[in-house]
Amino acid sequence: MKIEKILFPTAFKELAFNSLESLFVLKDAGLKEVTLCYVIPRDAVAFVPFGGYLKEEEERLREEARLRFEDWQNALSSAGIASTIIIEVGEPVPKILAIAAREKVDLIVAGKKKKTEVENIFIGSHTMAILRRSPVPVLVHKYMVQFEWDGEIVSRTNDRIFEKPLLTTDWSLPSESARDLLLSLKGVVKRAAVAHVIDAKLTKGLERNELLRIEQESEDRLKSYQELLEQAGITTEVHLSAGQTVMEIIRISREVKASMIIMGTTGKDRMHELFLGSVSHRVAEMSELPTLLVP
Numbered sequence: 001m002k003i004e005k006i007l008f009p010t011a012f013k014e015l016a017f018n019s020l021e022s023l024f025v026l027k028d029a030g031l032k033e034v035t036l037c038y039v040i041p042r043d044a045v046a047f048v049p050f051g052g053y054l055k056e057e058e059e060r061l062r063e064e065a066r067l068r069f070e071d072w073q074n075a076l077s078s079a080g081i082a083s084t085i086i087i088e089v090g091e092p093v094p095k096i097l098a099i100a101a102r103e104k105v106d107l108i109v110a111g112k113k114k115k116t117e118v119e120n121i122f123i124g125s126h127t128m129a130i131l132r133r134s135p136v137p138v139l140v141h142k143y144m145v146q147f148e149w150d151g152e153i154v155s156r157t158n159d160r161i162f163e164k165p166l167l168t169t170d171w172s173l174p175s176e177s178a179r180d181l182l183l184s185l186k187g188v189v190k191r192a193a194v195a196h197v198i199d200a201k202l203t204k205g206l207e208r209n210e211l212l213r214i215e216q217e218s219e220d221r222l223k224s225y226q227e228l229l230e231q232a233g234i235t236t237e238v239h240l241s242a243g244q245t246v247m248e249i250i251r252i253s254r255e256v257k258a259s260m261i262i263m264g265t266t267g268k269d270r271m272h273e274l275f276l277g278s279v280s281h282r283v284a285e286m287s288e289l290p291t292l293l294v295p
Contacts, residue, residue: 111127177294
């Protein structure tokens with residue numbers, strides 16, 4: 001799994017270009033092309049009473065988007081990355097997914113919702129729909145956020161997201177795909193953390209011997225992940241935890257000072273019968289960090 005082509009859909013909200021710019025380092029991991037995409041909402045140019053289709057409005061929005069994208073293309077070209085522009089009219093989510101399939105991209109980059117106040121939920125309904133339906137990895141970029149931590153309001157800028165990723169795993173096939181994607185980023189990522197959370201609900205009522213067996217098996221698997229990543233030149237630390245999975249992942253990400261979270265999005269944990277999809281979506285919603293979700 002390698003990221004050679006990215007789809008970057010945008011509505012030109014604040015800091016959208018900053019999010020794009022933070023991806024330029026992926027050239028060192030094999031990124032060749034970025035497809036810049038703007039979907040003009042159908043409602044913005046749809047039929048109106050006695051007015052018909054607003055063709056002139058569509059042309060105006062297309063021209064505005066084209067001029068902005070051409071400026072972004074200059075920056076991409078200076079970084080040695082090719083780019084194309086796609087501007088279409090329609091419903092954003094199905095259009096973005098259709099374009100991703102047609103262009104055969106390796107990654108979709110989705111932005112966080114517009115900030116209203118101190119955030120507790122970091123993604124909106126469109127991004128969640130893309131996460132649930134996309135057959136390719138999705139990076140939920142959160143360039144600048146404000147959140148509450150230990151009773152204080154904290155501001156964070158996520159501009160070096162590949163500095164220290166946290167890979168969380170449940171040992172499922174999607175988790176292995178997430179691990180392989182991290183391995184493909186060895187030209188960019190120099191250090192990483194790998195974590196596994198033994199969910200409290202799934203160990204309730206187990207005898208001590210069974211708990212110890214699960215812990216030992218988890219430690220052995222974490223060690224195998226660590227060895228694989230370090231063979232690729234990525235310095236890796238491992239963390240085994242137990243508790244409520246989503247909150248433990250967020251806690252670990254903060255304690256290890258992770259720059260992003262990478263995890264699988266579907267699949268059933270063979271050992272613990274934990275569906276990772278819902279966990280990954282909750283992490284994407286609740287973590288202040290960019291989240292890269294891999295199906």
